[in-house]
Amino acid sequence: MTPAPAVDVRDVSFAYGETPVVSDVSLTIEAGEFLGLIGPNGSGKTTLLHLMLGLLEPDSGSIDLFGEPVDQFADGERIGYVSQQSTEQGGSMPVTIRETVTMGRFAHAGHARLTDEDRAIVEDALETVGITDIADRRVTQLSGGQRQRAFIARALASEADLLALDEPTVGVDAESRDAFYQLLESLNESGITIILIEHDIGVVTDRASRIACINTELYHHGDTESFVESDALAEAYGATGQIVHHDH
Ligand code: ADP
Numbered sequence: 736m737t738p739a740p741a742v743d744v745r746d747v748s749f750a751y752g753e754t755p756v757v758s759d760v761s762l763t764i765e766a767g768e769f770l771g772l773i774g775p776n777g778s779g780k781t782t783l784l785h786l787m788l789g790l791l792e793p794d795s796g797s798i799d800l801f802g803e804p805v806d807q808f809a810d811g812e813r814i815g816y817v818s819q820q821s822t823e824q825g826g827s828m829p830v831t832i833r834e835t836v837t838m839g840r841f842a843h844a845g846h847a848r849l850t851d852e853d854r855a856i857v858e859d860a861l862e863t864v865g866i867t868d869i870a871d872r873r874v875t876q877l878s879g880g881q882r883q884r885a886f887i888a889r890a891l892a893s894e895a896d897l898l899a900l901d902e903p904t905v906g907v908d909a910e911s912r913d914a915f916y917q918l919l920e921s922l923n924e925s926g927i928t929i930i931l932i933e934h935d936i937g938v939v940t941d942r943a944s945r946i947a948c949i950n951t952e953l954y955h956h957g958d959t960e961s962f963v964e965s966d967a968l969a970e971a972y973g974a975t976g977q978i979v980h981h982d983h
Contacts, residue, residue: 757783860891896926949971
């Protein structure tokens with residue numbers, strides 16, 4: 736039996752009031768993929784991601800997460816979500832990074848007493864994302880770049896196998912961004928499925944294995960090469976003049 740796709744979106748539409756934001760989108764994200772989700776500002780990327788994660792309900796169509804209807808999906812700890820808000824604010828709780836990451840382990844273990852093994856997994860997660868040396872700092876004191884690493888470490892500690900990230904490097908300097916995307920690539924190589932919303936097309940074509948390009952409707956879904964060769968980018972972005980492409 737082939738494993739269930741990580742996310743299966745079928746004929747999904749969604750409107751805020753009368754305005755359609757996602758229109759009849761179907762796409763399948765296989766487990767282990769690194770999907771770059773791109774489109775102009777206001778094209779429905781965040782909305783589509785929220786639909787995929789069950790944070791919004793579609794007006795029509797259906798969505799499965801790891802083979803289960805998303806509204807019945809009960810393994811929340813399998814999903815790590817770094818929202819735009821989480822990198823901008825990081826919550827107001829006076830918790831340290833290590834405490835934040837430990838909470839991810841609680842979510843996985845399902846009980847509040849951690850074993851030595853659980854603690855070792857927390858330390859490994861801190862190490863993997865490179866924040867061991869700042870693990871006792873409060874999350875509210877971190878830079879945006881450090882904060883998304885803390886959220887990713889929490890997802891690793893909960894053994895998430897899907898990471899969804901919404902413009903995670905807004906406000907992060909170029910060097911830290913590059914290191915961050917290398918981290919994402921190596922997490923993907925270790926088997927974690929990644930969905931990345933990113934406005935810098937160059938990052939997406941460099942790092943992602945597949946690309947979905949939307950502007951309310953889906954303009955392209957396929958491997959990175961076929962995307963680069965297609966007209967999808969120009970069509971989806973039309974005359975918005977929003978294309979961001981940094982050459983490396
Ligand atoms: P993107 O992530 O591509 O920038 P969004 O999914 O955030 O796009 O938004 C798509 C459209 O839906 C935009 O026009 C935005 O203004 C609108 N929108 C987003 N959230 C809401 C909301 N909560 N209520 C009404 N309109 C919204």
